[in-house]
Amino acid sequence: MEIVLYNTVAIVTGMLVTREKKEKERHLNTARSLEKSLVELKQTKQDLLQAEKLSAIGQLSAGLAHEIRNPLSSIKGAVNILAVDYPPEHKKHRMLKVLDCEADRLNKVLTAFLSFAKPQPLQSTRINLINKVEEVIGLLKMQAVSANIEIIRDFADSPPLIKLDEGQMGRVFLNIMLNAMQAMPDGGKLTVSIKKAILDKKEGLQLNIGDTGCGIKPEDMSDIFNPFFTTKSNGTGLGLAICYRIIKEHQGNIKITSRPQQGTLVSLWIPIES
Numbered sequence: 001m002e003i004v005l006y007n008t009v010a011i012v013t014g015m016l017v018t019r020e021k022k023e024k025e026r027h028l029n030t031a032r033s034l035e036k037s038l039v040e041l042k043q044t045k046q047d048l049l050q051a052e053k054l055s056a057i058g059q060l061s062a063g064l065a066h067e068i069r070n071p072l073s074s075i076k077g078a079v080n081i082l083a084v085d086y087p088p089e090h091k092k093h094r095m096l097k098v099l100d101c102e103a104d105r106l107n108k109v110l111t112a113f114l115s116f117a118k119p120q121p122l123q124s125t126r127i128n129l130i131n132k133v134e135e136v137i138g139l140l141k142m143q144a145v146s147a148n149i150e151i152i153r154d155f156a157d158s159p160p161l162i163k164l165d166e167g168q169m170g171r172v173f174l175n176i177m178l179n180a181m182q183a184m185p186d187g188g189k190l191t192v193s194i195k196k197a198i199l200d201k202k203e204g205l206q207l208n209i210g211d212t213g214c215g216i217k218p219e220d221m222s223d224i225f226n227p228f229f230t231t232k233s234n235g236t237g238l239g240l241a242i243c244y245r246i247i248k249e250h251q252g253n254i255k256i257t258s259r260p261q262q263g264t265l266v267s268l269w270i271p272i273e274s
């Protein structure tokens with residue numbers, strides 16, 4: 001009798017424990033999926049805010065930029081006329097040079113800004129991403145050699161062709177690689193890798209650009225995509241804002257992780273069909 005009782009208790013306890021375990025697992029799963037949704041929601045909110053910010057700034061300042069262009073060309077014209085009275089040997093000629101250079105610099109910022117404020121529609125074609133990336137590396141090769149920067153490639157064998165706007169995406173790669181190089185004034189390693197990657201069940205290519213440079217301060221991380229945020233004396237702060245917009249227009253993704261004094265990794269994901 002006692003044995004039967006013991007067995008019954010054991011079986012019931014066992015059943016209860018299994019049920020409790022299952023219940024716990026179910027709760028854990030729910031918690032996990034809720035957590036995932038929260039992360040996704042936060043990302044969407046951030047994307048929306050960023051898009052709103054960019055579009056407001058873009059609209060406001062496109063007109064302003066045009067208004068600045070005209071007086072700038074008048075200033076450049078006046079400099080040329082004054083150069084007759086102040087030839088290179090004159091001690092005030094240096095001042096004219098300052099005027100001329102600063103007007104050029106403003107013009108450069110303005111050009112970058114206008115291309116940012118007035119997004120061009122995508123003109124996508126199907127290309128081999130490796131060729132495009134090689135083309136951009138080609139533009140930077142000489143600069144890398146003289147800055148003592150080693151470029152390391154890690155490309156997947158024959159990745160699938162990808163549909164994107166070559167001109168705009170080329171600018172993204174150039175901006176990011178330039179940032180990487182500017183972060184390594186005393187030399188270092190620039191690593192570029194391309195591999196296939198699935199994101200949200202969509203097939204795409206992941207392009208990672210890593211450097212061993214100065215890194216980004218944790219407190220700056222939330223600002224780096226904002227237009228005009230720069231820590232460089234001659235920066236425009238438009239590079240990453242433009243990259244962000246172009247990547248989002250391609251339905252892609254950009255993620256930056258960084259460690260001060262160690263380096264920065266920019267991960268781009270672009271869908272094969274955008």
Ligand SMILES: Nc1ncnc2c1ncn2[C@@H]1O[C@H](COP(=O)(O)OP(=O)(O)O)[C@@H](O)[C@H]1O
Nearest residue numbers: 179180183215230231235236237238239240264
């Ligand atoms: N690879 C990098 N390493 C260190 N800092 C970076 C890197 N890329 C971007 N940053 C930081 O983000 C800021 C914004 O970059 P960007 O929008 O390209 O503007 P800019 O290059 O004109 O400063 C930079 O001034 C710099 O502080």
Ligand SMILES: [Mg+2]
Nearest residue numbers: 175179239240
């Ligand atoms: Mg830049």
